[in-house]
Amino acid sequence: MKKIITLAALAAVSATASAAGNLLVDGSFESIAQPAGTWNTYTSVPGWVVTKANGTATSTGLEIRDNIAGTAENGHNFVELDGYENDKITQSFATTIGKDYEISFWFADRAGVAPGSLGFLATVVSGSGVSATGFGAVGDNGAAWHLITMDFTAESASSVFSIKATGTSDGYGTSFDNFQAVAVPEPASLGLFAAGMAVLGFTARRRRVQ
Structure with missing residues (x-):
């Protein structure tokens, strides 16, 4: 017995x-073989659609950094949504109608950057349901990563998560890492x-x- x-x-x-289990593909951007201590921009990133912040125009690329101008929260790579201009990344994932889910991710100020250059807006759309959260500068000069969580109930078989930069479009912005979507x-x-x-x-x- x-x-x-x-x-x-x-x-x-x-x-x-x-x-x-994480429902998002490559939430920590580790599929990109970015050399240690370097950065680059990519218009094609596994699982993600990369656009300018307005969501329609073609981006010059998502900035992915490997432990430069900061240290990754998870793994080696992390991203900034203001490589050459304010950008937006979007990903759809399967959900079950009526089931509860949680989106989580980490963000950090970029050290030595003016508060007005930092900030973001994250949005989840599921059927007619919309959940959004935004943040500006934390004010700690990039000393730590900060966790954001977003809870929602699915209203469709496919839900969409997106996040975009909202600070000044000047090539310097908030850092992000470790995006996850899980069923509660x-x-x-x-x-x-x-x-x-x-x-x-x-x-x-x-x-x-x-």
Whole structure:
């Protein structure tokens, strides 16, 4: 009986981990082989559509940096949405109508840049539902990465996330990294996960006592 309960707990943990998988392609831009300590602009980035901030004009390219003018929050690469002008990146991802999701990403001021050059607007569109959040300069001169989360309930089988620069279009802007879109576990799944972890802990304690 102990083995069956333990396997059930492991299955619960595995199912919850799968549900938390990132629905966005290349959210940390690691598919681009950018040499260490350098930067470049790319008009084609796996998973993302790159445009100017107005969303219609062709961009000169998304600026991807490998630990230069800052350090990546995740992996080696991170991006700035003002390589040569204010830009916008967009990605569609599959969603289930009525299910809750969370978008998260990290941003940081660029050191030595005027506050007016920094800022962004992030938007999620799902059917008729629209969720948006924006931010200007943090004022810490790029000392740390800051986390943003956006929660929404899907109203269509495909939802769209986009983020654009809103500061002065002067080639210097906010840095971004580690974009994720995940399905929020149902309450029942969370309960099963907690029960599974409790069983695993109880089994481990009994083994130590014996």
